[in-house]
Amino acid sequence: MDWSAILSNTAQGLLSPATMAFALAALGLAMHFGFAGLLNFGIAGFMAIGAYGYAISILTFGFEWWQGILVSLVASVLFSLLLGIPTLRLRGDYLAIVTIAAAEILRLLFLTNAFVDVTGSADGLSGYHNSFRAANPFPEGDYGFGPWTYNNIEVWVLILGLITLAICAFLLLLLMKSPWGRVIKGIREDEDAVRALGKNVFAYKMQALIIGGVFGSLGGIVYALPSAVNPGVYVTSLTFFVWTALLLGGAATVFGPVLGAVIFWVLQAFLSNVLPQLVSSGILPFISSIQASTIRFILVGVGLMLLVIYRPQGILGDKKELTFVK
Amino acid sequence: MSSSSAKLPGKPAAKTIGLHVGTIRPGVPKVDPIITMDNVSRKFGGLVAVDVEHLEIPRGAITALIGPNGAGKTTLFNLLTGFDKPDTGTWNFAGKSLAGIPAFKVAQMGQVRTFQLTKALSLLTVLQNMKLGAKDQRGEKLMFSIFPFLWKAKEQEIEEKALELLKRFKLDTKKDDFAASLSGGQRKLLEMARALMTDPVLVMLDEPMAGVNPALTQSLLEHVLNLKKEGMTVLFVEHDMHMVRHIADWVVVMAEGRVVAEGPADEVMKNPAVIDAYLGSHQDTDLGTVTGRITLPPKGKK
Amino acid sequence: MILSTTQRGSRSWIQLLMLAVVTAITFGGLFATSAHADEVGTDLPFKIVGNVKNEGIALEGVRIVVSGGGYTAETVTDADGKWYIGVPEKAGYTVSLDQETLPAGIAVIEEGGAEQSVEIGPSGSVTKNFFIGEGERIVVSLFDQVIARIVYGLNFGLMLGLAAVGLSLVFGTTGLSNFAHAEMVTFGAITAFFLGGLLALPIWVAIPAAVVISGLMGWGLDSGLWRPLRKRGLGLVQLMIVSIGLSLAVRYLFQFFVGGGTSQLPGFDSPKIKLFGATSLSVIDIASMVLSLVVIIGFAWWLMTTQTGKATRAISDNPDLAAASGIDVDRVIRIVWIVAAGLAGLSGVLWAYFRPGIKWDMGAQILLLIFAAVTLGGLGTAFGALLGALVVGLLVEVSSLVIPSDLKYVGALVVLIVILLVRPQGILGRKERIG
Secondary structure: OOHHHHHHHHHHHOOOHHHHHHHHHHHHHHHHHHHOOOOOOOHHHHHHHHHHHHHHHHHOOOOOHHHHHHHHHHHHHHHHHHHHHHHOOOOHHHHHHHHHHHHHHHHHHHHOHHHHHHHOHHHOEOOOOHHHHHOOOOOOOEEEEOOEEEEHHHHHHHHHHHHHHHHHHHHHHHHHHOHHHHHHHHHHHOHHHHHHOOOOHHHHHHHHHHHHHHHHHHHHHHHHOOOOEOHHHOOHHHHHHHHHHHHHHOOOOOHHHHHHHHHHHHHHHHHHHHHHHHHHOOOOOOOOHHHHHHHHHHHHHHHHHHHHHHOOOOOOOOOOOOOOOO | OOOHHHHOOOOOOOOOOOOEOOOOOOOOOEOOEEEEEEEEEEEEOOEEEEEEEEEEEEOOOEEEEEOOOOOOHHHHHHHHOOOOOOOEEEEEEOOEEOOOOOHHHHHHOOEEEOOOOOOOOOOOEHHHHHHHOOOOOHHHOHHHHOOHHHOHHHHHHHHHHHHHHHHHOOOHHHOOOEHHHOOHHHHHHHHHHHHHOOOOOEEEEEOOOOOOOHHHHHHHHHHHHHHHHOOOEEEEEOOOHHHHHHHOOEEEEEEOOEEEEEEOHHHHHHOHHHHHHHHHOOOOOOHHHHHOOOOOOOOOOO | OOOOOOOOHHHHHHHHHHHHHHHHHHOOOOOOOOOOOOEEOOOOOEEEEEEOEEOOEEOOOOEEEEEEOOEEEEEEOOOOOEEEEEEOOOOEEEEEEOHHHOOOOEEEOOOOOOEEEEEOOOOOEEEOOOOEEEOOOOOOOHHHHHHHHHHHHHHHHHHHHHHHHHHHHHHHHHOOOOOOHHHHHHHHHHHHHHHHHHOOOOHHHHHHHHHHHHHHHHHHHHHHHHHHHHHHOOOHHHHHHHHHHHHHHHHHHHHHHHOOOOEOOOOOOOOEEEEEOOEEEEHHHHHHHHHHHHHHHHHHHHHHHOHHHHHHHHHHHOHHHHHHOOOOHHHHHHHHHHHHHHHHHHHHHHHHHHOOOEOOOHHHHHHHHHHHHHHHHOOOOHHHHHHHHHHHHHHHHHHOOOOOHHHHHHHHHHHHHHHHHHOOOOOOOOOOOOO
16 A cells, blocks of 8 residues: 555645536536525536537637637526526426436537537547647746646646636625525525515526536636546536535535535545555455446445435535525 | 404404495495406316406405405415416506516515415525515625625615514514524514515415414504505405404405405405305305304415 | 555646546546547447448448447548447447448448448457449338338337336325436346346346346335435435435446446347338347337236225325325335336346347436436326337437437437426426416
């Protein structure tokens, strides 16, 4: 057992593009589910829109990296409208089915051979980094210390990711402390009561859907910034993993989703390092190292169940302010 | 037999009279109607839930809507408040047609309602519940909400108004509790107080007495009477005939979706059509509820 | 395995990326880098290759489609007439040549036409060259194609229907949208594989046994998990998310035991019998349709005439009223779970023959189609779910005549969304009374 390598790799889970992408997507879900009570099971679709929107606008349309980000955000707003206009009037579980189906449709459209020239089909997209890296203000060299040592490109990704995350979290905090947030929480509790008080419930739900969707697609962009866009990532399991991160931290909180994402990835990094080593050092007998790496996904599922049953408010949630009362 | 009558003053409250024009009959015109409806009908599958030929609700008075279970009272409420759409008919509120107007706009026009099954927003505090009722808070708009300086002053104003109302409804000590922790009666009070935050013209109460313990009945009644004093119109659905007799200036009786009788409380109770409506089609209804001698523990009436 | 203790910085960073990539693969996705137009999926472990020539002259731009096991890929031949399609599994695939893309006057002239089955050989690859020559193109009339697709669609729909009625019953009686239903489908197939493949029991023993064991699994899930949770008073959304957790845990547990590949049930490669027009079915396909029909009719009889069946419908209609009128709700729900799991298990076995092959996430591949069927028919109505499943099955198969075959599920999902918009109560559902 090589504990220093395990710990070092685990420590990197604290601060990685994947962690920040999860945190952003989980913030979006907190807006949707935790505060507005919207059951969005299509956050993977929003993330895919972020990633593909960014990569396609650079590769196909020759945009600058920041224009690519804008295109992604506009696309995610359009996606929210497309989903929301028909479904927000329907019962909550219909939204769940429609969002999960819509995310699958998107993934299949990105995956099909019919649009291979634009989407790269099963190969995904890569090689869209020039404009982004040219804008890097950090000169070449190593930054940071210990396990958190990065080259200038990685630092550029991380800094941008952190700034985005901080802005989104702050925005969500402001929103939920405002009268707007009060109406949103009221809708979560009982939309008819809020309607009877003269609030345009549909418009509020749509706004919440759009804001959460924008957060989700920002998460997708951060995921795509350092490496490549791969259609195999944006499956329904990704949605469920983000949900796990959200519920872990606390769905109706602002910092819970961020904390949840960090814990999720630190645990994943730890398990994916420690389990194969346990096998190779003979502590876990009878199983192969491939089986060992499957264990961590089994644990995610079990963890999600236990969490929802025994601590639905998450780590940071107020016990009285459960989000599941209905 | 526990009766709430012991806790009520012996004499009914002073009634507003002279509300109608011409002989009293179902659909009689009113001197100053706030709501008029014509040929409003609503079917669920084959079942006719509401079929009202003509009905006017008098302004500035307390009108009770009574009738046996399944008479269509709540459906009528839903139609009037935009929560449901009638299949046919026209209906106006203060001279404006309500056809195709969504519920939230109806509420903005000054017609606020409560629900049969109380809708306190459980995981909001009592004070937050109240503030949610307030009108004209810019901070409820997305663009303004992230700039607290744009709405802080108004918020202060709203809070003062909310606290004042809470004091009136004796809920001020609970202001920081989650609404979920209130008793059934307190939730009814909170819902009514929250409705008043919207400065309504017409207050529509769906079974305000259901599930309220007798100790609170008196104060609830007084609150309803106060609404009239402050110039609001009240329309309420109720099973408790005592309450109807005590505070209603006008009573509308529905059965099987139709208006079968209306008039001042005392006269309506003697109307053979009313007795028939209660006893004819719904013999299981306790006589006491009809005559007002006893208060049934009102249950959900779906 | 001892990792170097000095590793840090960008190397660890790369490892993290590797982690992300490995995760991506495990997510069930495909991993590939850039490739030429005539080569797709070059990073997949197995491959099917070929060379399209007519009398020694290479034909460029001929469209080749490979499909099987839920995987579809296509490419066009290069200037040398060559093509290469990587596939994820060592299994059987169907290779089709799009004759529309051949030059005029020539056609595929071998037995079986432009659609051929291949099996990946021991080397991990197989070569498929079509015999092409002058001749009348064997053009299957559109009518025959439609008929064939309708037959396949019915087969697929009946299989989906078995799973959908179970999901619908559970939803109707408990209100649970059970995402782990997909794993009950997989469980049936894997159990049949274990009994019929590994223990080598005859298939007519293995399949019924798998269905019974699936039913027991349903009973175990209800009494071990769902009933206690109902007693705890968990909300419906909470229960739904628990089912998602269960689905993830069980799915990866399957992967833990059977690995990431595909294995075949005995008899999966039974020969196709040409029936009429362009329609050909294997014995297994025909048996599958007959079996589904018989089971569904039996199920309908159970639901309509037996005491328990009636009680089930009563609970779906109004649980409080049913409980008040003396129905033992817990008992009925337990039976519903057993029936639902048994039907799901059977549907899993049939799905394993239809795909073909068992795989750890085979249930999850059709979960949304099952949901679509249930929603389409009207949430909580069992016959609606069956009808919905047939519509979805037909839609998936027939729509692949017009849209690329790797988008055939999209059609069904789009219809799901559209139906929810215009008729949210589904085909057979009743409009709910508001207020």
